[in-house]
Amino acid sequence: MTNFANPTRRGLLMAGGAGLLTAALPGYVGAQAAPIKIGFQLHRTGIGASYGRWYERTAQAALKLINEGGGINGRPVEILFEDDATDPKRGSEVVDKLTQSDGCDVVMGTLFSHVVIGSAPRAGELKVPYLVCSEGYHVASGMLNRWTLQPGITDVRSQISSMAPWVSGNLGKKVTMIFPDFAFGHDHRDFFTAAMAAQGGEVIAQIAIPPTETSFTRYFPQIPAETEVLYHVMVGPAVLTFVKELGEFYGSGAKPQIFGFIDSLEAVDTATPGLEFLEGTHFWEAHNRVKPADAGEHEGHYREAVGVDDNGASISDAADVATYSHMFSTWETLFAIKAGMEAAGYAGPADRQKFVEAMEAMTDLPYGIERPQGAKVFNGKTHQVFGTQNISQVQGGKLVRVHSTKLEDGLYPDAVDYTTMSF
Amino acid sequence: MAFGPFLLLALMEGLVTSAVLALAAAGLSLVFGVMRVVNVAHGAFFMLGAVLAWAVATFVPGPPAVAFIAALAIAPLAVAALAAAADGLILKRLDYDPEATIVATIGLLYMIEQAALSLYGPNANPVQAPFEWRIQLPWFGYSGYKLFVVLAAALVLLALWAFMTRTKAGLIMRATQVDRTTARAFGINVDRVYMGTFALGAGLAALAGVLIVPISQAHYLMGGDPLLLSFIVVIIGGLGSLRGTLIAALVIGLSDGVISMFFTPTLAKILATLLVAMVLVFRPQGLFGAKA
Numbered sequence: 001m002t003n004f005a006n007p008t009r010r011g012l013l014m015a016g017g018a019g020l021l022t023a024a025l026p027g028y029v030g031a032q033a034a035p036i037k038i039g040f041q042l043h044r045t046g047i048g049a050s051y052g053r054w055y056e057r058t059a060q061a062a063l064k065l066i067n068e069g070g071g072i073n074g075r076p077v078e079i080l081f082e083d084d085a086t087d088p089k090r091g092s093e094v095v096d097k098l099t100q101s102d103g104c105d106v107v108m109g110t111l112f113s114h115v116v117i118g119s120a121p122r123a124g125e126l127k128v129p130y131l132v133c134s135e136g137y138h139v140a141s142g143m144l145n146r147w148t149l150q151p152g153i154t155d156v157r158s159q160i161s162s163m164a165p166w167v168s169g170n171l172g173k174k175v176t177m178i179f180p181d182f183a184f185g186h187d188h189r190d191f192f193t194a195a196m197a198a199q200g201g202e203v204i205a206q207i208a209i210p211p212t213e214t215s216f217t218r219y220f221p222q223i224p225a226e227t228e229v230l231y232h233v234m235v236g237p238a239v240l241t242f243v244k245e246l247g248e249f250y251g252s253g254a255k256p257q258i259f260g261f262i263d264s265l266e267a268v269d270t271a272t273p274g275l276e277f278l279e280g281t282h283f284w285e286a287h288n289r290v291k292p293a294d295a296g297e298h299e300g301h302y303r304e305a306v307g308v309d310d311n312g313a314s315i316s317d318a319a320d321v322a323t324y325s326h327m328f329s330t331w332e333t334l335f336a337i338k339a340g341m342e343a344a345g346y347a348g349p350a351d352r353q354k355f356v357e358a359m360e361a362m363t364d365l366p367y368g369i370e371r372p373q374g375a376k377v378f379n380g381k382t383h384q385v386f387g388t389q390n391i392s393q394v395q396g397g398k399l400v401r402v403h404s405t406k407l408e409d410g411l412y413p414d415a416v417d418y419t420t421m422s423f
Numbered sequence: 424m425a426f427g428p429f430l431l432l433a434l435m436e437g438l439v440t441s442a443v444l445a446l447a448a449a450g451l452s453l454v455f456g457v458m459r460v461v462n463v464a465h466g467a468f469f470m471l472g473a474v475l476a477w478a479v480a481t482f483v484p485g486p487p488a489v490a491f492i493a494a495l496a497i498a499p500l501a502v503a504a505l506a507a508a509a510d511g512l513i514l515k516r517l518d519y520d521p522e523a524t525i526v527a528t529i530g531l532l533y534m535i536e537q538a539a540l541s542l543y544g545p546n547a548n549p550v551q552a553p554f555e556w557r558i559q560l561p562w563f564g565y566s567g568y569k570l571f572v573v574l575a576a577a578l579v580l581l582a583l584w585a586f587m588t589r590t591k592a593g594l595i596m597r598a599t600q601v602d603r604t605t606a607r608a609f610g611i612n613v614d615r616v617y618m619g620t621f622a623l624g625a626g627l628a629a630l631a632g633v634l635i636v637p638i639s640q641a642h643y644l645m646g647g648d649p650l651l652l653s654f655i656v657v658i659i660g661g662l663g664s665l666r667g668t669l670i671a672a673l674v675i676g677l678s679d680g681v682i683s684m685f686f687t688p689t690l691a692k693i694l695a696t697l698l699v700a701m702v703l704v705f706r707p708q709g710l711f712g713a714k715a
Contacts, residue, residue: 049545210688214639214648218436218683220563221429237547241639251557251564267546273555 035076036346038337039098039107040330041119046086047211047236048112050267054306054323055109055133055330056081061305062331065369072338073346080104088118095119099128105341105349108333110134111326112235113183120144127423128349129356131337133329135159137187140384142416146423149359149383151340152333153286153326154376156187158410159389163284164195166391166403171257171282172228173201178219179233181208188233188261203231211236220249223256233261240268247277258282262289262392262399266323269313271397278394285390285399287373289324292401302331302372311398328373335370336362336378353423359383360419377407381417386410428562429684437680439569439638442576443631445672447649448656449583449665450627456663457600457620459521460514463528465628466650467535468506472498472629473550473641474543480550487551491637494550498633499626506625510618519617532646539643552637572634579630580669587665596620600663655699661712671710 040059043052063079071077080102084091091110098104106129110116113136120138123130124145131149132139137157139150167175175196179185185208193203207222216238223230234242243264258281270278289312291299306327307315314320336359344351344358360380367375376387389410391403451465475498480490509531517523556567587593599606599616607613631649632641639645656675660667675695682691702709 045540045545050547053546213688214645215436215440217432218680218688221432221684237642238639240547240549245566248557248564248566251559253559253561253564272549273551 033075035078036072036341037102037104038077038079038334039095039102039104040079040081040109041084041091041094041098041107041115042081042109043086043111043115044081044083046084048086048115049237051111051323051326052083052086054267054327055111058306058327059109059330059334061307062334065305066334066338072341077338084110084115084119086112086115088114091115091119092122095122095126095128095130099123099126103349104128105346105352106131106337106355108133108337109330111329113138113187116148117143117183120148123147127352129352129359131333133326133333134184135326136184137191138183140379140382140415142382142418144383146383146418146421147356149356151336151359151362151365151378151383151385152331153329153385154387154389154410155384156184157191157412158384158386159284159286160188160191161195161412162389162405162409163391164192164199164201165409166405167229167231167259168196168199168201171259173199174226174228175201175203175231176205176207176223176227176229176256177203177231178207178209178223179231180211180235182211184235185211185233188231192231209234209242214238214241216242216245217249220246227256229257229259230255231259232264234264239264239266240272243268243278244272244274247274250277260284262286262325266325267321269319269321270394270399276397279397281394282402283392283394283399285325285392285401286387287325287328288390288392288399288401289322290392290399296367296372296374298367298369298372301369302328306331332371332373332376336365339370356423375407379414381419382414383418425562428560430681431560432563432565433681433684434677435565435569435680436684437677438573439676440679441673441676442573443635444649444652444656444676445580445669446576446631446634447628448653448660448668448672449580450624450631451653452657452660452663452665452668453627454621454624455657456665457596458514458519458617460519460524460621461521461528462621462624463525463650464509464531464535465528465624465653466646466648467532468502468625468628468646469632469649470539470641470643470646471502471505471535472632473636473645474539474632474643475501475629476633476636477548477550477641478543488553491550491553494633495630499629502629503622503626507618507622510621514621515614515617536643536646543641543643545643547640547642549640550636566638568637572638575634576631579627583627584665592619652695655695658699658709659702661709664709664711667709667711 042056059079066077082094082098084094095107098107108131110132111134113134116132116134117138120130124147130147133152135153135156137155138144140155179188189206196203205224207219209219260283262283262285291310308322309315312322312324340355340359344354346355362378365371365376365378374388376385378385388407389405390401392399393402447469454460454462476494479494479497483490483493513527514524517527552568558565558567595611599613603613656671657668660671679691
């Protein structure tokens with residue numbers, strides 16, 4: 001019998017050795033099956049909250065699908081959601097926390113352009129891949145860094161240049177623009193103005209509204225009477241007030257043609273009382289909220305996975321309308337991460353650079369359950385993906401697709417080659 | 424748009440701002456006048472009124488008008504009850520010390536906001552207006568409900584004025600405002616007056632919140648702007664002076680409407696803040712306040 005009170009030297013050594021082995025074993029086994037951690041910078045609160053709610057649901061649905069299919073490189077995947085309050089300062093802290101404290105392999109998911117612009121430099125310093133879902137032209141413009149990529153959604157510049165010909169050809173040549181007064185809105189202002197000029201049209205007034213504004217009627221008298229097309233794009237918790245007040249302002253009187261970005265109406269029911277004036281007006285949609293009759297084969301599966309019905313509202317609550325036209329970007333970004341990591345043979349944070357290089361090597365991204373919004377082409381030099389856009393008309397209170405652009409319509413010359421930059 | 428209709432729209436918008444502002448600021452002014460408490464949580468009570476209006480409207484069945492009237496009755500009362508409890512549990516125990524109550528109401532502001540975030544969520548939710556009626560002028564349309572807000576606010580302020588000047592309770596409140604020690608010597612239960620005043624002030628803010636919610640949705644951070652503007656109004660009008668509050672609300676609201684429309688909303692805020700600075704430098708007691 002071993003004497004526990006007076007252990008021998010050999011006994012101690014053996015016990016110690018056994019202890020060391022037991023301690024090391026789970027570490028070794030664990031390294032094989034340790035999950036890949038994806039940090040998600042989420043607009044859970046602040047002006048982007050309605051997007052955040054649906055981005056979390058969409059990402060969870062994609063995660064479930066990825067894990068059911070064996071994860072990434074045979075390893076399970078987990079997502080750590082962290083609220084950035086839709087605030088740039090908090091955003092960079094979130095990138096920091098997700099990377100340094102939580103040990104995430106990559107960070108993804110940011111939508112609002114001011115948060116992206118505020119966070120990307122920190123991601124560059126930490127040398128962590130930062131995959132944004134923001135639409136802003138700041139990625140492809142060369143403003144950010146080699147660690148920031150946008151593989152899940154087309155940028156505003158491309159969206160606009162592909163649709164401007166349709167707007168000038170079908171709605172009118174003299175346009176007044178209403179847009180939020182920050183980076184994202186400025187992209188709209190700059191590129192739509194240029195795109196209209198290229199079509200022989202003209203932007204006759206530009207009305208900038210702070211994204212935190214809660215009252216809008218005061219801005220509408222600035223709309224010139226000779227306006228043929230009113231172009232609106234608005235974000236934030238007050239979007240419903242914005243469209244309602246626009247309706248009150250025009251009332252039953254004469255009004256111009258109205259072309260809006262669906263952002264002005266994301267998470268808002270088109271059949272809300274007070275929005276009747278939108279009947280017959282047009283909207284840009286990346287991904288049609290109301291399921292088109294000729295939707296692709298994966299549309300139904302995607303809707304079911306994210307819990308959205310054919311009208312674009314939550315299956316469990318018809319009043320909970322999705323940010324449907326944007327949220328696919330988190331789904332597609334997650335699948336792009338999977339493809340990039342598998343191409344790079346990603347094993348851990350030491351391979352982050354290999355992961356970015358593998359992403360840069362991507363080109364054709366065909367339609368499939370990984371990309372329910374449609375086929376895309378990724379430009380490795382500008383870190384930006386390009387896809388097709390849709391124009392819908394409100395008919396009987398519902399958004400009905402009336403036009404789709406071609407992928408080539410949205411291409412523009414490269415402004416940067418990130419692959420020549422150092423890591 | 425021609426100058427005339429442009430000005431008309433600016434004045435109408437300004438009047439709506441003034442009406443809501445006057446209600447909210449009257450509550451703030453009352454609390455300061457009677458209790459000498461600077462209530463930083465005032466904006467939170469405003470927000471709570473709007474959020475509760477949404478809750479009532481969601482759970483009360485029937486047409487929007489019924490739900491809205493229910494909200495108009497229930498939300499301010501519930502917020503007033505909460506304020507009365509806060510007074511008894513917090514402010515009274517601090518003996519209404521001016522500095523301590525500022526810190527305490529800052530704490531209260533955060534607690535209410537975070538509670539709203541946790542229980543109500545981060546989303547902006549709409550409440551349907553009691554009626555959908557639009558005035559169609561030759562140059563533009565205008566929401567009939569907004570004009571109703573102006574009317575309702577005017578009626579409430581009139582009732583408040585009658586209450587303060589024509590009832591015994593109002594007399595007791597004014598007596599406590601002038602001199603709390605003497606009031607106590609005359610047998611007035613000052614503690615109860617304070618609790619009632621704090622509840623009334625919060626109830627007015629909540630009422631303003633209920634009135635505004637069909638125009639701009641209920642959101643947990645919506646109390647910030649009204650708080651700031653209420654302070655601006657109360658400082659310009661003179662803390663504790665209802666008449667001054669009303670006039671300052673009209674000045675700030677209308678100038679905000681006109682300057683926002685002809686120039687930019689940012690300029691309107693800059694000028695309002697500048698006006699506060701000028702008042703503080705040249706007439707610290709406010710335009711209508713008594714010299715301290």
